[in-house]
Amino acid sequence: MSELVNEYLLLTLACGAGTYLWRGLGVAVSSRIRPESELFAWVGCVAFAMIAGLISRILFLPSGALEVTSLWQRLLGAAAALAVYYLISRRNLFAGVLAGGAAMYALLLLQH
Amino acid sequence: MNAAAEGSGRRAALRDGVLAAAGVPALVLITGYLGFGALAAGNGLSLPGTVLSTLLLWALPGQLILVEMHTLGAPFALVLLTVMFSAVRFLPMTVVLMPLLREARERPLHYYAAAQFLSMSGWAWTMTRFPDMAPERRLPYFLGFAGTLMLAATLATAAGFVGGDLLPKLAKLAMVFMSPMYFLLLMTGEARQLMARLSLLCGAVAGPLLHLVAPHASVLAGGLIGGTVAYGVHRAWRNRSARLGAR
Numbered sequence: 086m087s088e089l090v091n092e093y094l095l096l097t098l099a100c101g102a103g104t105y106l107w108r109g110l111g112v113a114v115s116s117r118i119r120p121e122s123e124l125f126a127w128v129g130c131v132a133f134a135m136i137a138g139l140i141s142r143i144l145f146l147p148s149g150a151l152e153v154t155s156l157w158q159r160l161l162g163a164a165a166a167l168a169v170y171y172l173i174s175r176r177n178l179f180a181g182v183l184a185g186g187a188a189m190y191a192l193l194l195l196q197h
Numbered sequence: 198m199n200a201a202a203e204g205s206g207r208r209a210a211l212r213d214g215v216l217a218a219a220g221v222p223a224l225v226l227i228t229g230y231l232g233f234g235a236l237a238a239g240n241g242l243s244l245p246g247t248v249l250s251t252l253l254l255w256a257l258p259g260q261l262i263l264v265e266m267h268t269l270g271a272p273f274a275l276v277l278l279t280v281m282f283s284a285v286r287f288l289p290m291t292v293v294l295m296p297l298l299r300e301a302r303e304r305p306l307h308y309y310a311a312a313q314f315l316s317m318s319g320w321a322w323t324m325t326r327f328p329d330m331a332p333e334r335r336l337p338y339f340l341g342f343a344g345t346l347m348l349a350a351t352l353a354t355a356a357g358f359v360g361g362d363l364l365p366k367l368a369k370l371a372m373v374f375m376s377p378m379y380f381l382l383l384m385t386g387e388a389r390q391l392m393a394r395l396s397l398l399c400g401a402v403a404g405p406l407l408h409l410v411a412p413h414a415s416v417l418a419g420g421l422i423g424g425t426v427a428y429g430v431h432r433a434w435r436n437r438s439a440r441l442g443a444r
Contacts, residue, residue, distance in 0.1 A: 093246040093267055096276055100263050101253025103281040108312035111291025112305075120289035126392070128285045130428040133396035135283050135420025136258040137384060138404020139265060142415065143377045145405045149268050150239025150373045159374070166378040170386065178382055182228045185378035190371035197367070 154193070162189040210334035214341025222318055222342075223349040229257050229383070230350045232376030234357025236261075239373040240268040244358050251354045255316055255347060259283045261376065262416055271413035279417040287312075290320050297324075298339065300332035307336060314343035392431045399423035399430075 143151065144159050151159070165188035170181030230251065237247040242264060250260045259280045266276045291312055298308060323339050330338065361369045388394045403423035408415040 092273065093242055094249070096263060096267060096273060097246045097250045097253060099273075099277050100259060100280040101250070103277055104254050104256055104259055104284040104287065105313060106281070107284050107287040108291055108315060109309055111288045112295060112308045112312050115292045115295035115299075118292055120292045125286075125289045127424065127428045128289075130392060130396040130431075131420045131424030132258070132283050132286050133384070133388070133393055134400025134403065134423035134427060135262070135279070135416055136380060137397045137400030138407070138419035138423060139258075139262060139416050140377050140380045140384070140404075141401035142404045142408045142419075143265070144381075146408055148240075148265065149236065150370060154370060154374070162374055163378065163381060166382060167385075170382045176386055178225050178379070178386070179228050181382045182232070182375050182378045185381075186232075186371040186375040189374040190367060193367040193370060 154189070155196075158189060158192045158196070161192060162186075164188075206334065207337045210337040211341040213334075214338040214343075215345045217322070217338075218319075218342045218345035218349075222322060223346055226318060226346055226350045227353040228375070229379040230353035231357035231360070232372060232374075232379055233257060233260060233264075234354040234359075235361030235369060235372040236357075236376040237264050237354075238358045238361040239369065240264060242267070244355065247358055248351060248354050251351050252347070254280070254284075255313065255350075256284055256287070258380075261380070266413070266416060269412055275413055275417070282417060282420070287315065290317075291315060294320060294324065294327075297327040298335055301336060303336055311336060311339060311343075314340060314347060316343065316346065319343040319346055391434075392427065395427035395431055396424050399427040 144163060145156065147154070147159070162185050166181045166185030169184035170176060170178065174180040233251075234247060238244075247264070250263060254260050254263070262280050262283055263276060266279060271279075294315065295308065298311065319339070319342055323335075323342060326338075327335050357372065361372050364372065384397055388397050400420060400423035403426075404415060404419035407419045407422070411418060
């Protein structure tokens, strides 16, 4: 277990450095590149698709703690979050996310 | 302006940045990081590494990728490569922000430090306000704003982790579930352009499908495939409507 924790810490340090690389590079080359190029448009698409794919995978095929919840509970929870965010609260992120969590809690209580 | 007046002007700008962040912007981030902390705890990861990821990565998508891929047992190099790919967006973001910060001609080290504090929410907020702000106020305002967000997010990460551990099992699960909900609402709400919507849709389909074939590589491969398809479809559609328009 302690070996796993160490790898997690090392990975966090490496990913922090890897993320900073782009930030620092941005400062260094800021006067020499065009941010509105086609390359960055593509990179933006890939980044968006990456996180969309991860979230959709967590909803449909979760790993970790959410494994014990069922698909219909996750889908109903997501529906509650979307409904409160788009229909009821006029795009209040806090209210929408809270509604998703509350719906999941209620659905889990119903099951037990 | 003499040195004393300039110093108090900077302090006032810093304070304005702190006050601007301590409201809706911080609350939005707290919502995301509470769920992230609970999710990391639910995945059995350690508190120090999880809190450190907020300070060092300072990018919730990258942090979620790190936590989820590590939990699945993906190899070190693949996790690093995927997180780095998700962070490329910081390059154009920094490039756009820097000319506005540079008008005040601070020492270069200050800009390299400011770059670590940059996040999507801090970037969007300051980009709309900088053009109307005196150049020498911008850097202290930015540091006050982004520093407040980072502090709030770090505390929320720890609170989500510890809170998630202390809560009864069902309440903890509900809190973990808030993390994907945050991204679901944030991404669908922010994606106003066709290209962003196509990327969301293609990524959401490609991610789970590739997970069935190659779970460790699914985030990177799903993003590359889904994002490239979205980019290609958008480009073809744009060229076609440009041709029709020219006719």
